[in-house]
Amino acid sequence: MSNPDGRSRGASQVTPELRLSGAVPGAHRPPLTRTPAGAESPAHGTHAPGDAALSTPVTKVTVPPLGEQIIPRARLMSLLDDVVVHRPVTLVAAPAGFGKTSVLAQWCHRTDTTVGWLTVDAFDSDPRRFFRHVVAALQVAAHGQARDDAGPLLEIACRDPIGRWPRDAGWPDHHDELVRAIEALVEPMVLVVDDLHLLAGAKAREVLARLIRLAPGGFHLLLSSRSDPELPLHRLRLAGELGEVREHDLAFSAREIAELAALTGPSLTPEVASSLSALTRGWPAAVRMALLTVEDDPAPVYRLAGLQRGDLPLTEYLTEEVLGALRPDLARFVMRATVGDRIDAGLAEALHDGTGGAELLAEAARKAVFLAPEAETESEPSYRWHPVFASQCRAIMTERSPGTVQELHRVVANHWRTRDAAEAVSAALAADDPGLAADVLTERWPELLVRSDSGALTDLCERIPAPRSDDAEVLQLRAVGQLLDGRSADIAMSRARSVAGRLPARRRRRFELTDVLLTDFLAPGRPGPEEAVRRGRAALRDATDAPVARAFGHLLVGEAVAQLQRDPATALRHLREGAALAAEHQLPAIGFACRASMSVPLFMSGRLDEADALARDSIGRAHRTGQHWAGIVVPAYLTCSLADFWRDELVPARRSLDQVLRLATPRQAGYRLHAAVLLALIAVASDDAAVLDRARALAGVSAEAAPPYLVGFARLVDAIVAYARGNDELALAALTTTDPGERHPVVSLWEAEVSRRVGDVAGAATALARIPADRRVSHIDVAATLTEALLERDRGRVREAHHRLERALEVASPARIRRPFVERGADLRGLLHDHQAWGTGHLELVADIVARMQPRGDDHRRRSYWELTARERTVLVYLRSPMTTTEIAQALFVSSNTVKTHLRAIYRKLGAAGRRDAVRIATERHAL
Known part of the structure; x- marks a missing residue:
């Protein structure tokens, strides 16, 4: 939305030179001065901005200046151009530090649409004040653009007939006056409302709600907030009239990270930029902090390549900008809840002393405190914290109370023990409890395997410290990981079997069942499926006290029988038994696999209908x-x-x-x-x-x-x-x-x-x-x-x-x-x-x-038909026409000799004497 010469005439009208120097947008606009009654304003004939504009701090209603280290974000500019033009309301929602204000300021500087800017603060919860500032933002924008159609807008005084400020910003006369003034605008106008999450009052929000409901098509609202505001936006969303820019849109790409780094000094390789993107998930605040940490480093690229999340100096930022903006009880909950990367309502309750945690989690999700919902699960909804945010909160907690952090990790491990083995083992290791970690891993490992997550299984086995790393079952699982990674596992299996006799009776039976499943169903050189099924069924009968391994065994046996395609009843029996054990012992991946496999038998x-419905589900x-x-x-x-x-x-x-x-x-x-x-x-x-x-x-x-x-x-x-x-x-x-x-x-x-x-x-x-x-x-x-x-x-x-x-x-x-x-x-x-x-x-x-039914017989399935090449079939089609060989060659852009070569091949393969005979034979065989 910029002019052909590259200059913009938006809310700021700054030149490229002014932008680079960090000049304040709007400094060159006609001054906002009071014009005596009857006098002519130099900018707008008889219209000067009203009392609302003249009584509002300039910084609240002026587009913020662009800093020196601003990279062009063409992707986002195009996105905003599109949503603002085609949607009456656009919501830019993301947590702190995602550059919402910076991106919107960039867009304002380049657009040729009149833009009014309003920065919300906590005092705007007074509806009278907020309404006055909305009017002021629009008046400043219209006056600065010398809009000839803005007379009614500039005449809004926001006072009652005897000169007092209205007692209530919902006063119908002034609301209606504002809407009528917007309706009088001929050219489009955009109102940017920044930091909308600070607008706490319901009556103040009604000012915006009424504009959303009544504003005409040429008026656009661009709302920026850390969370979804309490405004009537869902109706617009359902109608396709709400533009949305979210966290994933605002996150820096690897290319943008490299461009930003070039402004501060280091030139990043694509690999290092991608690594930094993965480390920070594109969170602009974290990216800038990462670059700041290496600003004076003699080898910045090397340092960035090895950077960890805990190395980012975000403590002050999080304390002031994020946690400081929350209620004390919610801030305390967030600090405790970020001890793990993943959380659900049950864990929230456990981390918050058993009461009120679920409600606080729901509030944190509504406020988008660096919390994103995971993909749908079989049980209750779960969320993931932004990894950099969570790691920084953990660092703060560890510094303040390391003992508390360790205990919280143990709570997390026990919560995920029957839900997510990888999460539970990681938490147990963080709690410095290798015994708990090994117990969870040796009991729940089939879930990781069924999810095709052999890499996680290998990694977790390698993280178990001595002496538990020499446990027979841990060694056995190490062998499983090696096998699935395509490596030899003979040494690990021999070591595991040599010490298996030390295991207690129940664990030894579990070890033996796992050994059979591994040897007969997963290892190279395994027997044929019929023999594997026979051995697997015998092993399952002997290991009645290892429910997780038995569930996995029933899955393997049932799947093998299903693939043999001879005994569907037996396959179904094993898969149903596996599904029942999975449901009883909270094994969602095994349960899912059993149900999916049941569709085949x-x-x-x-x-057919039952199988098809189960498969599609x-x-x-x-x-x-x-x-x-x-x-x-x-x-x-x-x-x-x-x-x-x-x-x-x-x-x-x-x-x-x-x-x-x-x-x-x-x-x-x-x-x-x-x-x-x-x-x-x-x-x-x-x-x-x-x-x-x-x-x-x-x-x-x-x-x-x-x-x-x-x-x-x-x-x-x-x-x-x-x-x-x-x-x-x-x-x-x-x-x-x-x-x-x-x-x-x-x-x-x-x-x-x-x-x-x-x-x-x-x-x-x-x-x-x-x-x-x-x-x-x-x-x-x-x-x-x-x-x-x-x-x-x-x-x-x-x-x-x-x-x-x-x-x-x-x-x-x-x-x-x-x-x-x-x-x-x-x-x-x-x-x-x-x-x-x-x-x-x-x-x-x-x-x-x-x-x-195709209108042809089976004679088309003759050797000659299948041996024709694609080009020969194309030439065969042309033979039905009166075209000469030369004309066919011209149509195909080849030489006449090439066409003649194709003709000889066609006649030979069809057994035809000539052109007419070839067409007749091809027609009879339905090849034409």
């Missing part, structure tokens, strides 16, 4: 709680992709598959294999040869360590590839090389379909008969029944074919299964059309299926 049981929870990046959501994504595929929703199915392939951990190879098979099916449905090749590669890798049962499932991808390229014999060979007793139902379905298509009716019937009755669930049953219907039709038993088709429709309808019908479209379309006349109770479903 539920799907295998044919309960799990994914939603993962996003809300920040766990969407972890392997625990892989089974939920797989279930979603399965449900979408069988419902013929291929695009969302592909999106979910991408997440499975991106997030799957080594122990989830079975899920990855299933994803590869689905990807191959989707590739064939969408004629995507590149994706089909990718699916084949993924299946090959996943099948290397798969049990015999899943090896046959992996070979299904080879069959799909062969089928897509028109080689039915090779497809059948890939499907029939596995032991019939170890065949996945989907493999038998494919064998039956390919056999039917090549005319092997007996082979198709035999393949279908291999599907066990208990595995012929919903989606499997629909596909098998459709193949049976087509076999009956081919035998001439049309009535029986229609009966089978109607049964398939009945099963498919409630679960919205569509894909088996669409896959058999070429052969099934005629039977479906006849079925409508034959009589069906599912006319809408039949109509939907027919609409989904």
Whole structure:
């Protein structure tokens, strides 16, 4: 919003030279002098500013000057330009030290909109005084700009008819007069109200509330506060009419930190700037203090690179600007509550002697005392303190009362013991209680592992001091961390086993269960999943007094059984037991993982809707709680992709598959294999040869360590590839090389379909008969029944074919299964059309299926079609036109010889004698 020549004519109209020198904005404006009645003001004809402006201290209604060390913040300037222009009210809310005033002053200096500035102080809680100052800020701005449309505004006197100040700032005459004066403005005007958190009086806030409700479109309020003010802003927020600039907007970026450092001396490398950004979270006050600490250092960059949060000299600032602005009881609570980085209502109560802490926490959150809500959790809401603020408060507390700080750390450790192992261990170590830290870690470690937080597990193990660091279970967990980090853990495991005999009986049983889980499910060289499941189930029966480890064991066993895809009932039983233990012993990550994993055996049981709902709920929870990046959501994504595929929703199915392939951990190879098979099916449905090749590669890798049962499932991808390229014999060979007793139902379905298509009716019937009755669930049953219907039709038993088709429709309808019908479209379309006349109770479903069927047969899946390159297919399209070879070359921006080369390849691959023959063959195969 600046002028083309780069100069601004805003509230201050300072030149660039004046800005650099730190001159006070507004110094060049026409002086605010009283004009005798009837005399002409040099600035505004007959209008001089009213009594409100003349009786208000200039510093309250003047844009603050810019300091010398001000960096241009173009990102924020653009943001303010946008929100101020498009929103009637903009709220700039952030804790102390985030540079709100500085940023707003920068924006005022560069905007070409008339800006009135009002700095609030504690005395403005008197509504008469505050109303007068609002009027004064607007009058000063209008007078300084020589606004011709500001006459009514400058005439507001804020006095009653006999010259006294009004008793009440809510006096309707003056409020209405102000609103009418703003309505008379032709050009836009902005009123900045800074330090709004100091405005305590409800009647004073009503002055602003009325302006928010009644001010016309050309008037904008720009409110700056340390917390959300008690004003009617929520209605504006819901209507999209509230602009908001928050802490994360005001925080310095690494680039801005480097620019600020350059003004004070040191030139920072991008790495050091990023490190300082992470250290301070971009808090401008902390960044400036960090730069001040190295101002006279001979090696400032080196010093900054090793700076810790406790090194920042913010004690005075926090004491005066933040804690000093709070009520004494709230300030005391904040000092005690910042002993840890994270807090919830229960911990607030414990830290505040058991009463009133939750209310004080809620007040601190409302006032935004460097407190931000965490992602949604399964239990009560929790918050995190700004790390620099918390570390500085701890430093103050440690200096004043080190014994109290240690005791508070112990309170924090015990509170988080059953909620957050990492937080509890860190607090116990801070309390100088390594025994408590080791106890928490050895009991609650599965939670860290399930959250894919092996790095935290390793770090916490290394922080346990001697002699507890030589504890068998601590050594065992060290080995777990090393394994998951890809390192050898043989030495750590040998040491752990050698001293395990010293453990008490209960801990020794827990150690033995963990040893089995580690060896059979996590370690390299682990046995196959079937053997791991057998050993895991035996170990679980023997360790009844280790509930956390047992919950983790049930998760691992249940997940392994689910990936074997043969016994969904057993998988569900283990996962439900794990979820029940997790709920009983407050293990949210394990409970979440068990519920997400249950969606797969539920799907295998044919309960599509239940499985899909559970999977989507799990994914939603993962996003809300920040766990969407972890392997625990892989089974939920797989279930979603399965449900979408069988419902013929291929695009969302592909999106979910991408997440499975991106997030799957080594122990989830079975899920990855299933994803590869689905990807191959989707590739064939969408004629995507590149994706089909990718699916084949993924299946090959996943099948290397798969049990015999899943090896046959992996070979299904080879069959799909062969089928897509028109080689039915090779497809059948890939499907029939596995032991019939170890065949996945989907493999038998494919064998039956390919056999039917090549005319092997007996082979198709035999393949279908291999599907066990208990595995012929919903989606499997629909596909098998459709193949049976087509076999009956081919035998001439049309009535029986229609009966089978109607049964398939009945099963498919409630679960919205569509894909088996669409896959058999070429052969099934005629039977479906006849079925409508034959009589069906599912006319809408039949109509939907027919609409989904591609108007082509399966002849497009011929080797020649799949071998055409993308450019050859483009040339093939042009062959339908009367264009010559030269014209095709010009259209494709290639030479005629290149087009002729493509033509020879097309004729060879299609077996065509020439151009017309190639078009005919391609049309018959639906490649055009």
